[in-house]
Amino acid sequence: MELIHTALWVDDIDAAKTFYLDVLDLENTWGFTGDDGVENVYVGTPDGAEIQFKHDPDETAPEPAGIDHVAIGVEDTDSVVDRVRKETDCAILEEPTTMTEIDRRVAFVRDPNGYVVEFVQRV
Template sequence: MELSHVAIWVTDLDRSLEFYGALGFERAWSFTDEGVENVYVRGEGGELQLRHDPDRTTPIAPSRADTDHVALSVDDRDAVDAAVEAAVEAGGSVVADPHAVEAADAYAAFVEDPDGYTLEFVAPLEGEQ
């Protein structure tokens, strides 16, 4: 079994496309069903489905109590740092600065996207101290 995609609701589709585009995701395909726009952006390992309902009246309120984060793998610690910088420049905000997570043998940072979803940029430590 292989993970196909993760779907998230967004308040502003153009803003989200710009944000994820700044992280290297490319628009792959889209469709509209019952007024809901569904746009898939593709990264190296899979897709993220951005769902937008222009008639939605309830707020989008992601909570780390329900979905803690979406992890995005990158090659190394320089790529983690670059991803954080790109995310902030594109309208994201830092939740946790890049740091070593010894128990996971990883270097990671956490950033919120414009709708408040937490993204983790993560790379292997590879023997770094």
């Protein structure tokens, strides 16, 4: 069994691409526009992990109901949060903190489409 990707509906595909590609430095791995007009953009990491963003220009995306957060592994949580703070107006929900019980440094931000993103650094 293989976990392939998570798909998230977004109202603003350009804001999603800017945040995940330009600010977080994920890669645009591929994408397509379906016959229904829905744009699908995949971003990911070299190891094959991906997030799929779905955008329907004719519909409002549903609220992120039931989704708590998306976790992204980073080399340095503090520097990623600093970059988010400098390059976006995204809310920092929880400043970087070290969770000694699991040897991780984490922080939480809200992305441009309302999803909570957790940055996780192994310490």
